Amino acid sequence: MAHDVSGRVSEAVVTAREVRRAFGADVVLDGIDLTLRRGEIVALVGRSGSGKSTLLRTIAGLDHGHEGHIDVDGSVAVAFQEPRLLPWKRVHRNVSLGLPGENGKRRAIDALAEVNLAHRVDAWPLTLSGGEAQRVSLARALVREPDLLLLDEPFGALDALTRITAYELLIRLWKRHGFAVLLVTHDVEEAVLLADRVLVLDGGRIAHDVAVTASRPRSRADEDVVALRKHVLAHLGVLEGISA
Numbered sequence: 576m577a578h579d580v581s582g583r584v585s586e587a588v589v590t591a592r593e594v595r596r597a598f599g600a601d602v603v604l605d606g607i608d609l610t611l612r613r614g615e616i617v618a619l620v621g622r623s624g625s626g627k628s629t630l631l632r633t634i635a636g637l638d639h640g641h642e643g644h645i646d647v648d649g650s651v652a653v654a655f656q657e658p659r660l661l662p663w664k665r666v667h668r669n670v671s672l673g674l675p676g677e678n679g680k681r682r683a684i685d686a687l688a689e690v691n692l693a694h695r696v697d698a699w700p701l702t703l704s705g706g707e708a709q710r711v712s713l714a715r716a717l718v719r720e721p722d723l724l725l726l727d728e729p730f731g732a733l734d735a736l737t738r739i740t741a742y743e744l745l746i747r748l749w750k751r752h753g754f755a756v757l758l759v760t761h762d763v764e765e766a767v768l769l770a771d772r773v774l775v776l777d778g779g780r781i782a783h784d785v786a787v788t789a790s791r792p793r794s795r796a797d798e799d800v801v802a803l804r805k806h807v808l809a810h811l812g813v814l815e816g817i818s819a
Protein backbone atom coordinates (compact mmCIF):
# COMPACT_ATOMS: atom_id res chain seq x y z
CA MET A 576 0.00 0.00 0.00
CA ALA A 577 1.47 3.36 -1.00
CA HIS A 578 1.78 6.28 1.37
CA ASP A 579 2.08 9.88 0.33
CA VAL A 580 4.77 12.20 1.73
CA SER A 581 2.78 12.88 4.89
CA GLY A 582 2.51 9.14 5.59
CA ARG A 583 -1.20 8.83 4.84
CA VAL A 584 -2.50 5.81 3.00
CA SER A 585 -3.24 6.79 -0.57
CA GLU A 586 -6.95 7.25 -1.31
CA ALA A 587 -6.80 5.86 -4.82
CA VAL A 588 -6.62 2.19 -5.68
CA VAL A 589 -6.28 2.90 -9.40
CA THR A 590 -4.86 5.96 -11.09
CA ALA A 591 -4.81 5.95 -14.88
CA ARG A 592 -3.56 8.88 -16.92
CA GLU A 593 -3.52 9.37 -20.67
CA VAL A 594 -3.93 5.67 -21.33
CA ARG A 595 -3.96 4.77 -24.99
CA ARG A 596 -4.35 1.39 -26.64
CA ALA A 597 -4.47 0.67 -30.36
CA PHE A 598 -4.79 -2.58 -32.27
CA GLY A 599 -3.03 -1.76 -35.53
CA ALA A 600 -4.65 1.39 -36.88
CA ASP A 601 -7.70 0.91 -34.65
CA VAL A 602 -7.38 3.23 -31.64
CA VAL A 603 -9.59 1.74 -28.90
CA LEU A 604 -8.51 3.74 -25.85
CA ASP A 605 -7.56 7.30 -26.62
CA GLY A 606 -6.56 9.17 -23.49
CA ILE A 607 -8.24 7.50 -20.52
CA ASP A 608 -8.05 9.43 -17.25
CA LEU A 609 -9.51 7.50 -14.35
CA THR A 610 -9.21 7.42 -10.58
CA LEU A 611 -10.86 4.71 -8.50
CA ARG A 612 -11.06 5.42 -4.79
CA ARG A 613 -10.70 2.69 -2.18
CA GLY A 614 -13.96 0.94 -1.45
CA GLU A 615 -16.09 2.52 -4.15
CA ILE A 616 -18.11 0.67 -6.76
CA VAL A 617 -17.67 2.12 -10.21
CA ALA A 618 -19.57 0.83 -13.23
CA LEU A 619 -18.10 1.23 -16.70
CA VAL A 620 -20.70 1.28 -19.46
CA GLY A 621 -20.40 1.78 -23.19
CA ARG A 622 -21.51 0.38 -26.48
CA SER A 623 -20.32 -3.03 -27.60
CA GLY A 624 -16.77 -2.64 -28.93
CA SER A 625 -16.17 0.66 -27.12
CA GLY A 626 -13.14 -0.79 -25.29
CA LYS A 627 -14.57 -1.70 -21.87
CA SER A 628 -12.92 -5.13 -21.72
CA THR A 629 -9.69 -3.70 -23.11
CA LEU A 630 -9.59 -1.11 -20.31
CA LEU A 631 -10.38 -3.72 -17.65
CA ARG A 632 -7.71 -6.08 -18.98
CA THR A 633 -5.21 -3.23 -19.04
CA ILE A 634 -5.92 -2.34 -15.40
CA ALA A 635 -5.73 -6.06 -14.50
CA GLY A 636 -2.26 -6.25 -16.03
CA LEU A 637 -3.48 -8.80 -18.59
CA ASP A 638 -2.77 -6.51 -21.56
CA HIS A 639 0.64 -4.98 -22.02
CA GLY A 640 0.21 -3.02 -25.23
CA HIS A 641 -0.89 0.32 -23.81
CA GLU A 642 0.79 3.70 -23.58
CA GLY A 643 0.34 6.08 -20.69
CA HIS A 644 0.42 5.63 -16.96
CA ILE A 645 -1.48 3.14 -14.79
CA ASP A 646 -0.87 2.77 -11.08
CA VAL A 647 -2.69 0.07 -9.13
CA ASP A 648 -2.13 0.34 -5.40
CA GLY A 649 -3.16 -2.99 -3.84
CA SER A 650 -4.13 -6.52 -4.77
CA VAL A 651 -6.42 -7.23 -7.69
CA ALA A 652 -8.76 -10.09 -8.55
CA VAL A 653 -10.74 -10.53 -11.76
CA ALA A 654 -13.94 -12.37 -12.68
CA PHE A 655 -15.35 -12.66 -16.19
CA GLN A 656 -18.72 -13.41 -17.72
CA GLU A 657 -17.73 -17.04 -18.26
CA PRO A 658 -16.68 -18.57 -14.94
CA ARG A 659 -13.66 -20.26 -16.63
CA LEU A 660 -13.56 -23.24 -14.27
CA LEU A 661 -11.31 -26.24 -14.91
CA PRO A 662 -13.72 -29.19 -15.33
CA TRP A 663 -11.21 -31.77 -14.09
CA LYS A 664 -10.72 -30.07 -10.72
CA ARG A 665 -13.22 -30.07 -7.90
CA VAL A 666 -14.82 -26.76 -6.94
CA HIS A 667 -12.55 -26.05 -3.97
CA ARG A 668 -9.45 -26.76 -6.11
CA ASN A 669 -10.69 -24.30 -8.71
CA VAL A 670 -10.96 -21.70 -5.98
CA SER A 671 -7.56 -22.32 -4.40
CA LEU A 672 -5.66 -22.84 -7.67
CA GLY A 673 -2.51 -20.72 -7.79
CA LEU A 674 -3.22 -19.21 -4.38
CA PRO A 675 -0.05 -18.25 -2.54
CA GLY A 676 0.36 -19.22 1.11
CA GLU A 677 -0.87 -22.12 3.17
CA ASN A 678 -4.27 -23.56 4.08
CA GLY A 679 -5.52 -23.24 0.50
CA LYS A 680 -8.38 -25.67 1.02
CA ARG A 681 -9.51 -24.05 4.28
CA ARG A 682 -9.50 -20.60 2.67
CA ALA A 683 -11.34 -21.92 -0.39
CA ILE A 684 -14.02 -23.47 1.83
CA ASP A 685 -14.45 -20.19 3.71
CA ALA A 686 -14.78 -18.22 0.46
CA LEU A 687 -17.28 -20.75 -0.89
CA ALA A 688 -19.32 -20.45 2.30
CA GLU A 689 -19.42 -16.68 1.76
CA VAL A 690 -21.06 -17.18 -1.62
CA ASN A 691 -23.47 -19.75 -0.14
CA LEU A 692 -21.78 -22.76 -1.72
CA ALA A 693 -20.57 -24.64 1.36
CA HIS A 694 -22.50 -27.70 0.12
CA ARG A 695 -20.73 -27.69 -3.28
CA VAL A 696 -17.10 -27.64 -2.10
CA ASP A 697 -16.33 -31.13 -3.47
CA ALA A 698 -18.57 -30.93 -6.54
CA TRP A 699 -17.32 -31.12 -10.14
CA PRO A 700 -17.78 -27.89 -12.12
CA LEU A 701 -19.94 -29.55 -14.80
CA THR A 702 -22.59 -30.40 -12.20
CA LEU A 703 -23.10 -26.71 -11.25
CA SER A 704 -25.89 -24.43 -12.44
CA GLY A 705 -24.88 -21.22 -14.24
CA GLY A 706 -25.49 -19.17 -11.09
CA GLU A 707 -23.46 -21.55 -8.95
CA ALA A 708 -20.55 -21.54 -11.40
CA GLN A 709 -20.56 -17.75 -11.37
CA ARG A 710 -20.46 -17.77 -7.55
CA VAL A 711 -17.48 -20.14 -7.64
CA SER A 712 -15.78 -17.61 -9.89
CA LEU A 713 -16.59 -14.91 -7.31
CA ALA A 714 -15.22 -17.11 -4.50
CA ARG A 715 -12.01 -17.57 -6.49
CA ALA A 716 -11.67 -13.78 -6.61
CA LEU A 717 -12.63 -13.31 -2.93
CA VAL A 718 -10.12 -15.83 -1.61
CA ARG A 719 -7.39 -13.51 -2.90
CA GLU A 720 -8.61 -10.79 -0.52
CA PRO A 721 -8.51 -8.11 -3.20
CA ASP A 722 -8.39 -4.37 -2.67
CA LEU A 723 -9.86 -4.13 -6.14
CA LEU A 724 -12.32 -6.50 -7.76
CA LEU A 725 -12.48 -6.24 -11.56
CA LEU A 726 -15.69 -7.70 -13.00
CA ASP A 727 -16.28 -8.00 -16.75
CA GLU A 728 -20.00 -8.51 -17.45
CA PRO A 729 -20.16 -11.01 -14.57
CA PHE A 730 -23.96 -11.27 -14.56
CA GLY A 731 -24.50 -11.20 -18.32
CA ALA A 732 -25.23 -14.92 -18.71
CA LEU A 733 -27.54 -15.24 -15.69
CA ASP A 734 -31.32 -15.33 -15.89
CA ALA A 735 -33.19 -12.38 -14.41
CA LEU A 736 -33.98 -13.87 -10.99
CA THR A 737 -30.51 -15.34 -10.46
CA ARG A 738 -29.07 -11.98 -11.41
CA ILE A 739 -30.99 -10.12 -8.70
CA THR A 740 -29.72 -12.62 -6.09
CA ALA A 741 -26.19 -12.13 -7.44
CA TYR A 742 -26.51 -8.32 -7.11
CA GLU A 743 -27.51 -8.73 -3.46
CA LEU A 744 -24.59 -11.09 -2.87
CA LEU A 745 -22.09 -8.69 -4.42
CA ILE A 746 -23.31 -5.79 -2.27
CA ARG A 747 -23.21 -7.96 0.87
CA LEU A 748 -19.61 -9.04 0.14
CA TRP A 749 -18.62 -5.47 -0.71
CA LYS A 750 -20.01 -4.18 2.61
CA ARG A 751 -18.20 -6.92 4.52
CA HIS A 752 -14.81 -6.68 2.77
CA GLY A 753 -14.67 -3.07 1.62
CA PHE A 754 -12.89 -3.71 -1.68
CA ALA A 755 -13.28 -1.34 -4.60
CA VAL A 756 -15.14 -2.71 -7.61
CA LEU A 757 -14.81 -1.85 -11.28
CA LEU A 758 -17.86 -3.39 -12.91
CA VAL A 759 -17.93 -3.53 -16.70
CA THR A 760 -21.46 -3.92 -17.98
CA HIS A 761 -23.59 -3.00 -20.96
CA ASP A 762 -26.65 -3.03 -18.70
CA VAL A 763 -27.32 0.54 -17.59
CA GLU A 764 -29.92 -0.49 -15.03
CA GLU A 765 -27.42 -2.87 -13.43
CA ALA A 766 -24.86 -0.07 -13.36
CA VAL A 767 -27.25 2.33 -11.60
CA LEU A 768 -28.49 -0.33 -9.15
CA LEU A 769 -25.00 -1.28 -8.00
CA ALA A 770 -22.55 1.57 -8.47
CA ASP A 771 -21.55 4.75 -6.64
CA ARG A 772 -20.49 6.19 -9.99
CA VAL A 773 -21.19 5.30 -13.59
CA LEU A 774 -18.54 6.04 -16.20
CA VAL A 775 -19.51 6.19 -19.85
CA LEU A 776 -16.78 5.08 -22.24
CA ASP A 777 -17.17 6.65 -25.66
CA GLY A 778 -14.70 7.51 -28.40
CA GLY A 779 -11.86 5.95 -26.40
CA ARG A 780 -12.37 8.31 -23.47
CA ILE A 781 -14.37 8.56 -20.26
CA ALA A 782 -17.00 10.83 -21.77
CA HIS A 783 -19.24 11.09 -18.68
CA ASP A 784 -18.87 10.47 -14.97
CA VAL A 785 -22.27 10.22 -13.27
CA ALA A 786 -22.58 10.03 -9.46
CA VAL A 787 -25.27 7.70 -8.10
CA THR A 788 -26.28 8.97 -4.70
CA ALA A 789 -29.43 6.86 -4.26
CA SER A 790 -29.36 5.07 -0.90
CA ARG A 791 -29.04 1.26 -0.70
CA PRO A 792 -30.79 -1.10 -0.97
CA ARG A 793 -31.98 0.11 -4.36
CA SER A 794 -34.79 -1.16 -6.47
CA ARG A 795 -35.35 -0.72 -10.19
CA ALA A 796 -38.64 1.00 -9.43
CA ASP A 797 -37.02 3.73 -7.26
CA GLU A 798 -37.60 7.16 -8.76
CA ASP A 799 -33.94 8.16 -8.69
CA VAL A 800 -32.85 4.83 -10.18
CA VAL A 801 -35.29 5.26 -13.05
CA ALA A 802 -34.21 8.88 -13.61
CA LEU A 803 -30.49 8.08 -13.54
CA ARG A 804 -30.95 5.17 -15.88
CA LYS A 805 -32.59 7.51 -18.40
CA HIS A 806 -29.84 10.06 -17.86
CA VAL A 807 -27.07 7.54 -18.58
CA LEU A 808 -28.94 6.07 -21.56
CA ALA A 809 -29.19 9.57 -23.00
CA HIS A 810 -25.39 9.91 -22.66
CA LEU A 811 -25.11 6.66 -24.61
CA GLY A 812 -27.32 8.12 -27.32
CA VAL A 813 -30.11 5.63 -26.66
CA LEU A 814 -33.66 6.92 -26.98
CA GLU A 815 -36.41 4.94 -25.33
CA GLY A 816 -40.02 4.54 -26.21
CA ILE A 817 -39.87 2.63 -29.49
CA SER A 818 -42.12 -0.13 -28.24
CA ALA A 819 -44.39 2.16 -26.24
Ligand SMILES: Nc1ncnc2c1ncn2[C@@H]1O[C@H](COP(=O)(O)OP(=O)(O)O)[C@@H](O)[C@H]1O
Nearest residue numbers: 598601603621622623624625626627628629630
Ligand atom coordinates in the same frame (compact mmCIF):
# COMPACT_ATOMS: atom_id res chain seq x y z
N1 LIG B 1 -6.58 -8.64 -29.05
C1 LIG B 1 -7.21 -7.83 -29.94
N2 LIG B 1 -6.76 -7.70 -31.20
C2 LIG B 1 -7.36 -6.88 -32.08
N3 LIG B 1 -8.45 -6.14 -31.78
C3 LIG B 1 -8.94 -6.22 -30.54
C4 LIG B 1 -8.36 -7.07 -29.54
N4 LIG B 1 -9.06 -6.95 -28.38
C5 LIG B 1 -10.04 -6.06 -28.66
N5 LIG B 1 -9.97 -5.62 -29.93
C6 LIG B 1 -10.86 -4.65 -30.57
O1 LIG B 1 -10.97 -3.54 -29.72
C7 LIG B 1 -12.29 -3.01 -29.73
C8 LIG B 1 -12.81 -2.96 -28.30
O2 LIG B 1 -13.01 -4.29 -27.83
P1 LIG B 1 -13.49 -4.59 -26.34
O3 LIG B 1 -12.58 -3.91 -25.39
O4 LIG B 1 -13.63 -6.05 -26.23
O5 LIG B 1 -14.92 -3.85 -26.31
P2 LIG B 1 -16.16 -4.01 -25.30
O6 LIG B 1 -15.71 -4.84 -24.15
O7 LIG B 1 -16.52 -2.61 -24.93
O8 LIG B 1 -17.26 -4.65 -26.08
C9 LIG B 1 -13.10 -3.91 -30.64
O9 LIG B 1 -13.16 -3.28 -31.92
C10 LIG B 1 -12.28 -5.17 -30.71
O10 LIG B 1 -12.47 -5.82 -31.92
Ligand SMILES: [Mg+2]
Nearest residue numbers: 627628629727
Ligand atom coordinates in the same frame (compact mmCIF):
# COMPACT_ATOMS: atom_id res chain seq x y z
MG1 LIG C 1 -16.34 -6.67 -23.36
